[in-house]
Amino acid sequence: MSLISFGVVALDCPDPHALAGFYAEVLGWRVEDKGDGDWVEVAGPNGRALAFQRVADYRPPQWPGQDAPQQLHLDFDVARADLDEAERTVVVLGAKLVQHDEGVRDFRVYLDPAGHPFCLCLR
The missing domain is CATH 3.10.180.10 (2,3-Dihydroxybiphenyl 1,2-Dioxygenase, domain 1)
Known part of the structure:
Protein backbone atom coordinates (compact mmCIF):
# COMPACT_ATOMS: atom_id res chain seq x y z
CA MET A 1 0.00 0.00 0.00
CA SER A 2 1.32 3.42 -0.93
CA LEU A 3 1.90 6.17 1.59
CA ILE A 4 0.41 8.56 -0.97
CA SER A 5 -3.23 8.70 -2.02
CA PHE A 6 -4.95 10.72 -4.70
CA GLY A 7 -6.58 13.92 -3.43
CA VAL A 8 -8.33 16.10 -5.98
CA VAL A 9 -7.96 17.64 -9.44
CA ALA A 10 -7.88 21.44 -9.17
CA LEU A 11 -8.68 23.74 -12.08
CA ASP A 12 -7.37 27.30 -12.21
CA CYS A 13 -10.02 29.89 -13.03
CA PRO A 14 -10.98 33.54 -12.49
CA ASP A 15 -14.13 32.77 -10.41
CA PRO A 16 -14.06 29.54 -8.36
CA HIS A 17 -17.68 29.89 -7.18
CA ALA A 18 -19.01 30.24 -10.72
CA LEU A 19 -17.03 27.34 -12.15
CA ALA A 20 -17.81 25.12 -9.14
CA GLY A 21 -21.49 25.92 -9.68
CA PHE A 22 -21.24 24.91 -13.34
CA TYR A 23 -19.68 21.52 -12.54
CA ALA A 24 -21.98 20.93 -9.56
CA GLU A 25 -24.97 21.34 -11.90
CA VAL A 26 -23.38 19.18 -14.63
CA LEU A 27 -22.62 16.33 -12.22
CA GLY A 28 -25.43 16.73 -9.68
CA TRP A 29 -22.83 17.26 -6.93
CA ARG A 30 -22.74 19.90 -4.18
CA VAL A 31 -20.57 22.99 -3.83
CA GLU A 32 -18.39 23.18 -0.73
CA ASP A 33 -16.63 26.46 0.07
CA LYS A 34 -14.62 25.97 3.23
CA GLY A 35 -12.46 29.04 2.99
CA ASP A 36 -12.11 32.53 1.63
CA GLY A 37 -13.57 31.79 -1.79
CA ASP A 38 -10.23 31.39 -3.54
CA TRP A 39 -10.58 27.58 -3.31
CA VAL A 40 -13.98 25.94 -3.86
CA GLU A 41 -14.75 22.25 -4.27
CA VAL A 42 -17.65 20.25 -5.61
CA ALA A 43 -18.19 17.01 -3.72
CA GLY A 44 -19.69 13.88 -5.18
CA PRO A 45 -20.25 10.27 -4.20
CA ASN A 46 -17.58 8.03 -2.70
CA GLY A 47 -15.31 10.94 -1.80
CA ARG A 48 -14.94 12.16 -5.37
CA ALA A 49 -14.28 15.87 -5.75
CA LEU A 50 -13.17 18.59 -8.13
CA ALA A 51 -11.56 21.79 -6.91
CA PHE A 52 -11.43 25.29 -8.39
CA GLN A 53 -8.70 27.78 -7.55
CA ARG A 54 -8.76 31.52 -8.19
CA VAL A 55 -5.82 32.73 -10.29
CA ALA A 56 -5.09 36.39 -10.91
CA ASP A 57 -4.74 37.22 -14.61
CA TYR A 58 -6.15 33.80 -15.55
CA ARG A 59 -5.65 32.89 -19.21
CA PRO A 60 -7.82 30.05 -20.52
CA PRO A 61 -6.22 27.23 -22.48
CA GLN A 62 -6.59 27.34 -26.25
CA TRP A 63 -8.24 24.36 -27.90
CA PRO A 64 -7.22 23.16 -30.34
CA GLY A 65 -3.73 24.57 -30.40
CA GLN A 66 -0.88 25.00 -28.01
CA ASP A 67 -0.34 28.77 -27.73
CA ALA A 68 -1.86 28.43 -24.26
CA PRO A 69 -1.80 24.62 -23.81
CA GLN A 70 -4.74 22.79 -22.28
CA GLN A 71 -2.44 20.60 -20.11
Whole structure:
Protein backbone atom coordinates (compact mmCIF):
# COMPACT_ATOMS: atom_id res chain seq x y z
CA MET A 1 0.00 0.00 0.00
CA SER A 2 1.32 3.42 -0.93
CA LEU A 3 1.90 6.17 1.59
CA ILE A 4 0.41 8.56 -0.97
CA SER A 5 -3.23 8.70 -2.02
CA PHE A 6 -4.95 10.72 -4.70
CA GLY A 7 -6.58 13.92 -3.43
CA VAL A 8 -8.33 16.10 -5.98
CA VAL A 9 -7.96 17.64 -9.44
CA ALA A 10 -7.88 21.44 -9.17
CA LEU A 11 -8.68 23.74 -12.08
CA ASP A 12 -7.37 27.30 -12.21
CA CYS A 13 -10.02 29.89 -13.03
CA PRO A 14 -10.98 33.54 -12.49
CA ASP A 15 -14.13 32.77 -10.41
CA PRO A 16 -14.06 29.54 -8.36
CA HIS A 17 -17.68 29.89 -7.18
CA ALA A 18 -19.01 30.24 -10.72
CA LEU A 19 -17.03 27.34 -12.15
CA ALA A 20 -17.81 25.12 -9.14
CA GLY A 21 -21.49 25.92 -9.68
CA PHE A 22 -21.24 24.91 -13.34
CA TYR A 23 -19.68 21.52 -12.54
CA ALA A 24 -21.98 20.93 -9.56
CA GLU A 25 -24.97 21.34 -11.90
CA VAL A 26 -23.38 19.18 -14.63
CA LEU A 27 -22.62 16.33 -12.22
CA GLY A 28 -25.43 16.73 -9.68
CA TRP A 29 -22.83 17.26 -6.93
CA ARG A 30 -22.74 19.90 -4.18
CA VAL A 31 -20.57 22.99 -3.83
CA GLU A 32 -18.39 23.18 -0.73
CA ASP A 33 -16.63 26.46 0.07
CA LYS A 34 -14.62 25.97 3.23
CA GLY A 35 -12.46 29.04 2.99
CA ASP A 36 -12.11 32.53 1.63
CA GLY A 37 -13.57 31.79 -1.79
CA ASP A 38 -10.23 31.39 -3.54
CA TRP A 39 -10.58 27.58 -3.31
CA VAL A 40 -13.98 25.94 -3.86
CA GLU A 41 -14.75 22.25 -4.27
CA VAL A 42 -17.65 20.25 -5.61
CA ALA A 43 -18.19 17.01 -3.72
CA GLY A 44 -19.69 13.88 -5.18
CA PRO A 45 -20.25 10.27 -4.20
CA ASN A 46 -17.58 8.03 -2.70
CA GLY A 47 -15.31 10.94 -1.80
CA ARG A 48 -14.94 12.16 -5.37
CA ALA A 49 -14.28 15.87 -5.75
CA LEU A 50 -13.17 18.59 -8.13
CA ALA A 51 -11.56 21.79 -6.91
CA PHE A 52 -11.43 25.29 -8.39
CA GLN A 53 -8.70 27.78 -7.55
CA ARG A 54 -8.76 31.52 -8.19
CA VAL A 55 -5.82 32.73 -10.29
CA ALA A 56 -5.09 36.39 -10.91
CA ASP A 57 -4.74 37.22 -14.61
CA TYR A 58 -6.15 33.80 -15.55
CA ARG A 59 -5.65 32.89 -19.21
CA PRO A 60 -7.82 30.05 -20.52
CA PRO A 61 -6.22 27.23 -22.48
CA GLN A 62 -6.59 27.34 -26.25
CA TRP A 63 -8.24 24.36 -27.90
CA PRO A 64 -7.22 23.16 -30.34
CA GLY A 65 -3.73 24.57 -30.40
CA GLN A 66 -0.88 25.00 -28.01
CA ASP A 67 -0.34 28.77 -27.73
CA ALA A 68 -1.86 28.43 -24.26
CA PRO A 69 -1.80 24.62 -23.81
CA GLN A 70 -4.74 22.79 -22.28
CA GLN A 71 -2.44 20.60 -20.11
CA LEU A 72 -5.40 18.45 -19.07
CA HIS A 73 -9.03 17.86 -19.82
CA LEU A 74 -11.90 16.11 -18.08
CA ASP A 75 -13.89 13.21 -19.54
CA PHE A 76 -17.45 12.53 -18.40
CA ASP A 77 -19.24 9.29 -19.31
CA VAL A 78 -22.73 9.40 -20.79
CA ALA A 79 -24.99 6.65 -22.13
CA ARG A 80 -25.46 6.84 -25.91
CA ALA A 81 -29.21 7.38 -25.48
CA ASP A 82 -28.55 10.38 -23.21
CA LEU A 83 -25.77 12.11 -25.16
CA ASP A 84 -27.92 14.73 -26.91
CA GLU A 85 -29.77 15.59 -23.69
CA ALA A 86 -26.46 15.81 -21.79
CA GLU A 87 -25.17 18.17 -24.48
CA ARG A 88 -28.22 20.40 -24.18
CA THR A 89 -27.72 20.48 -20.41
CA VAL A 90 -24.05 21.52 -20.46
CA VAL A 91 -24.68 24.14 -23.17
CA VAL A 92 -27.58 25.69 -21.21
CA LEU A 93 -25.27 25.82 -18.17
CA GLY A 94 -22.66 27.76 -20.16
CA ALA A 95 -20.47 25.25 -22.02
CA LYS A 96 -19.53 25.77 -25.65
CA LEU A 97 -19.46 22.84 -28.11
CA VAL A 98 -16.17 22.95 -30.02
CA GLN A 99 -16.03 19.50 -31.64
CA HIS A 100 -19.06 17.37 -32.45
CA ASP A 101 -18.64 13.62 -32.79
CA GLU A 102 -20.12 13.77 -36.32
CA GLY A 103 -21.10 10.12 -35.91
CA VAL A 104 -17.44 9.09 -36.23
CA ARG A 105 -16.09 9.49 -32.70
CA ASP A 106 -17.40 8.33 -29.36
CA PHE A 107 -16.97 11.74 -27.69
CA ARG A 108 -17.79 15.44 -28.08
CA VAL A 109 -15.53 18.26 -26.92
CA TYR A 110 -16.72 21.38 -25.04
CA LEU A 111 -15.21 24.35 -23.27
CA ASP A 112 -16.49 25.12 -19.78
CA PRO A 113 -17.33 28.74 -18.85
CA ALA A 114 -13.66 29.40 -17.94
CA GLY A 115 -12.38 27.84 -21.19
CA HIS A 116 -11.20 24.42 -19.92
CA PRO A 117 -11.83 21.61 -22.42
CA PHE A 118 -13.93 18.64 -21.36
CA CYS A 119 -15.55 15.75 -23.18
CA LEU A 120 -18.83 13.94 -23.00
CA CYS A 121 -17.82 10.36 -23.83
CA LEU A 122 -20.01 7.41 -24.68
CA ARG A 123 -20.10 4.98 -21.79
